[in-house]
Amino acid sequence: MDIHAPHVDWTPMPPPSxxxxxxxxxxxxxFSGFRGVQDQVVDxxxxxxxxxxxMPTGAGKSLTYQLPAVLLEGTCVVVSPLIALMHDQLRSxxxxxxxxxxxxxxxxxxxxxxxxxxxxxxxxxxxxxxxASQPYFRDLLQSARVGLFAIDEAHCVSEWGHDFRPDYRLLxxxxxxxxxxxxxxxxATADHHTRADILAQLGxxxxxxxxxxxxxxxxxxxxxPRENVGRQIKxxxxxxxxxxxxxxxxxxxxxxxxxxxxxxxxxxxxxxxxGLDPEVRARNQAAFVASEDMVMVAxxxxxxxxxxxxxxxxxxxxxxxxxxxxxxxxxRAGRDGDPSVAVMFWGADDFARARQRLSEIEPGRxxxxxxxxxxxxxxxxxxxxxxxxxxxxxxxxPAETCGNCDNCLNPVGVVDVTDLARKLLSAVYRTGQSYGxxxxxxxxxxxxxxxxxxxxxxxxxxxxxxxxxxxxxxxxLARALQARGSLVPTEHGGLALGGDARAILKGEASVVxxxxxxxxxxxxxxxxxxAANPVDDPLFEALRELRRDLxxxxxxxxxxxxxxxxxxxMASERPSTLVELGRIGGxxxxxxxxxxxxxxxxxxxx
Numbered sequence: 001m002d003i004h005a006p007h008v009d010w011t012p013m014p015p016p017s018x019x020x021x022x023x024x025x026x027x028x029x030x031f032s033g034f035r036g037v038q039d040q041v042v043d044x045x046x047x048x049x050x051x052x053x054x055m056p057t058g059a060g061k062s063l064t065y066q067l068p069a070v071l072l073e074g075t076c077v078v079v080s081p082l083i084a085l086m087h088d089q090l091r092s093x094x095x096x097x098x099x100x101x102x103x104x105x106x107x108x109x110x111x112x113x114x115x116x117x118x119x120x121x122x123x124x125x126x127x128x129x130x131x132a133s134q135p136y137f138r139d140l141l142q143s144a145r146v147g148l149f150a151i152d153e154a155h156c157v158s159e160w161g162h163d164f165r166p167d168y169r170l171l172x173x174x175x176x177x178x179x180x181x182x183x184x185x186x187x188a189t190a191d192h193h194t195r196a197d198i199l200a201q202l203g204x205x206x207x208x209x210x211x212x213x214x215x216x217x218x219x220x221x222x223x224x225p226r227e228n229v230g231r232q233i234k235x236x237x238x239x240x241x242x243x244x245x246x247x248x249x250x251x252x253x254x255x256x257x258x259x260x261x262x263x264x265x266x267x268x269x270x271x272x273x274x275g276l277d278p279e280v281r282a283r284n285q286a287a288f289v290a291s292e293d294m295v296m297v298a299x300x301x302x303x304x305x306x307x308x309x310x311x312x313x314x315x316x317x318x319x320x321x322x323x324x325x326x327x328x329x330x331x332r333a334g335r336d337g338d339p340s341v342a343v344m345f346w347g348a349d350d351f352a353r354a355r356q357r358l359s360e361i362e363p364g365r366x367x368x369x370x371x372x373x374x375x376x377x378x379x380x381x382x383x384x385x386x387x388x389x390x391x392x393x394x395x396x397x398p399a400e401t402c403g404n405c406d407n408c409l410n411p412v413g414v415v416d417v418t419d420l421a422r423k424l425l426s427a428v429y430r431t432g433q434s435y436g437x438x439x440x441x442x443x444x445x446x447x448x449x450x451x452x453x454x455x456x457x458x459x460x461x462x463x464x465x466x467x468x469x470x471x472x473x474x475x476x477l478a479r480a481l482q483a484r485g486s487l488v489p490t491e492h493g494g495l496a497l498g499g500d501a502r503a504i505l506k507g508e509a510s511v512v513x514x515x516x517x518x519x520x521x522x523x524x525x526x527x528x529x530x531a532a533n534p535v536d537d538p539l540f541e542a543l544r545e546l547r548r549d550l551x552x553x554x555x556x557x558x559x560x561x562x563x564x565x566x567x568x569x570m571a572s573e574r575p576s577t578l579v580e581l582g583r584i585g586g587x588x589x590x591x592x593x594x595x596x597x598x599x600x601x602x603x604x605x606x
Contacts, residue, residue: 012180015046016071024070028096030566030588035060037212041184042067045148050183050204052154054195055212057188057331058309062089065150065184066098069123074145078126080152081165084285086126088307093124095560097590100124103131118144129156133170138177146181151202154185155324158197160368163328172203188214189328192395214327214394218334219342221386222406223379225479226345229317230260236343237265237295242312243288245332246297249318249350251275257317258297265295272298290557292544300329309336309559316344319354322372323379323393336563346380348482352489355498370485377483383407383414383514413515417477418504420470421486421511424477425501427462428487431455433496437478440495445471473513480513539574539606543567546602550595561595562586574603 016024021042025031034042041053041064055061069076080086086102093100099122101113116122117140131137151157157168175183185202187194199206224232233246246261248254251273262269268291270284288296289308296302300320314333320326326344334340354373358366379389387402401408427440442449443457446464457463466474478495481487485499503509544558544567551558566586575581581600582592 012048013073015048021046021067021071024067027589028070028098029063029067030582030584030586030591031063032583032585037210038064040210044208044210045182045184046071048180048182049208050202051208051210052185052187052195052198052202052204053210053212054187054190054214056214056216057328058216058218058335058337059188059212061152061186061188062092062307064186065148066093066096066124068148068184070098072147074120074147075117075122076124076148076150077132077141077146078124078150078152079129079132079168079171080126081129081156081163081168083128084282085152085307086128088289090124090126091556091560092307095556095591096588098123100126102126103137104128114140120144129165129167129171132174133167138174141174141178146178149175149178149181149183151183151185153187154198154202155187155190155194157185157201158190158194160191160193160197169201172201175203188331189324191324191393214391214396215387215398216331216334217402217404218337219330219340220404220406220409221330221390222341222343223386224343224345224406225476226318226347226350229345230257230264232345233257233315233317233343234261234264236313236315236341237261237267240313240341242293243291243308243310244295244313244315245302245311245329246295246315246317247300247320247329248297249299251299253317254297254299261295261297267293267295269295269297272296272302274299274301290551292548292558300325306332307335308332308557310338310564311335311340312338313341313343315342316346319344319346319350319376319380321354323375323390324372326376326379327390327394336559336565338564344380346483348479349489351377351483351485355485355488374484377485381480381483381514383412383512407514414512415473415515416510416512417470417473418507418510418512420466420473420477421481421504422507423462423465423470424474424481425486425497425505427460428495428497428501429505430460430462431457434490434492434494436493436495437475441474444474473515476513476515477511480511486511537571539603540567540571542602542606543570543599546598550598562591570599570603574606576600576603 036059037055038060041051044051045068053061053064065076065078083104083106086104090100090102101116101122103110103113103125107113117125151171156163156165158164183202183204185198185204190198195209199209237244246257248257254271254273258269258271270287272281272284288294289306311333314330320329330342333342358369361369375393379386382389385401385408386405388398388400391398423444424440427444431443442452443460443463444466448458452458478487486501486504487495488498490496500509504511547558547561547567550561563586566584569584573584575584578592578596581587581596
């Protein structure tokens with residue numbers, strides 16, 4: 001079919017005026033102004049210019065295509081990787097009065113959706129890349145006007161990206177079939193290589209790149225060695241009211257941690273992993289999305305499809321795959337801009353397993369994957385600002401300190417342990433590179449036992465060469481050397497030399513480790529200090545209760561009605577009329593009409 005078929009009007013329309021944009025921003029979304037680079041992205045889209053926007057999670061990426069969808073002639077087609085994510089965004093869009101639909105295998109109304117599209121009755125149409133690349137979908141698009149293509153989670157198009165999806169590579173022919181339709185690619189996580197690849201793969205000019213910066217200042221980053229992970233994560237849950245996600249490396253660990261935390265914390269805790277029955281998985285996810293204090297323990301299979309703004313903490317029970325993955329997973333906390341925490345507990349065995357897996361991937365990718373793992377090791381071992389390490393990884397030039405990570409809030413000591421490292425590596429080498437740290441500690445400390453005597457290790461030059469002050473540093477040093485790959489595990493649980501071990505032994509490389517301060521016991525915050533959840537404010541709680549009831553009646557998560565930040569502003573400003581309530585951030589015309597009177601009733605009672 002000819003894309004210029006007579007019944008489809010492809011005449012370019014003049015962009016809307018600034019006043020029209022501002023009016024739609026307020027009336028539909030309840031915002032009095034743009035945030036960050038939103039205005040730059042929206043302006044390019046409204047002028048028909050293809051764009052790649054790299055914006056941190058929580059910076060309002062969805063608004064950059066939803067607002068144009070309301071203002072432009074025709075339908076905005078959104079390519080999104082997960083059905084759950086599409087349905088989350090569908091709920092939020094419809095709550096704002098936007099005419100939206102999804103075209104997925106989970107939708108029974110596909111025929112009605114296609115009819116609505118052909119009739120020009122849709123502002124937004126969400127579709128997965130697998131369907132978008134099918135010939136029938138291209139035929140469908142030729143039967144009505146398309147105003148914009150939005151490609152969400154655009155890093156999936158790149159083999160450099162941490163979440164590569166081959167079906168994203170098939171989108172280019174579809175986009176090229178509609179050269180008059182602008183393209184907007186969106187991602188929160190893309191380093192220099194990934195950005196260049198996205199531009200090339202989706203046919204977006206280099207001048208169309210807008211990078212908002214990667215900083216999430218509301219997230220507090222903390223990284224600690226793993227000791228008793230169940231107890232450590234219980235402390236995180238106890239200190240942080242509100243919904244949270246705990247990432248565990250295996251399905252078995254997910255089940256075990258979920259059970260432990262449920263009995264130890266008294267909170268509702270559910271598991272999520274690919275081995276669960278799909279109905280159970282869907283039910284658990286729905287419960288989490290609708291909750292205001294639930295904890296989800298999950299593998300990384302959980303998260304990309306979650307558009308939940310009020311997650312207050314993300315905890316890792318082991319290392320993620322890379323800094324990019326860590327940034328995206330921790331970015332699921334605090335999307336509403338409220339204070340949130342990201343805590344990682346790591347062990348040397350995490351890096352040992354990750355380095356072992358490097359040998360199993362195709363040779364062409366080993367170097368880049370090894371660089372990613374080294375970068376992650378640098379993040380966990382740094383004595384400096386965690387945020388600065390993260391932001392430098394993405395090509396930014398941040399301040400040396402951020403004031404909102406563990407190392408900035410409780411500065412760590414730094415010790416040059418090059419001599420101790422040479423002693424440990426010498427012991428590994430001289431004992432035959434097949435013994436674990438416990439045996440090596442005994443040899444270095446001069447503690448003889450039957451096994452040491454049988455193997456003649458009490459006669460080695462490294463026997464008993466540790467100073468007293470060096471003994472407490474040995475475990476931390478061994479962990480650091482394994483993180484950087486200088487020590488690698490053997491098949492039978494021993495340690496062998498690897499990476500730059502020989503350079504350290506020859507005095508050509510130095511080793512510095514961080515000595516973390518003793519952890520302070522923090523109590524769960526209450527009252528006005530906890531801005532994200534002022535539980536001692538009866539008005540705020542009454543507003544939340546109303547929101548909960550309305551959400552239950554509508555069958556949507558509470559945040560779809562209003563975010564916590566909107567309720568806090570209501571509780572602070574105490575509007576007494578619909579006009580005043582309409583000035584609160586996040587209260588658009590549709591929501592004012594739907595819920596305004598009921599929220600005013602609660603406000604009047606106080």
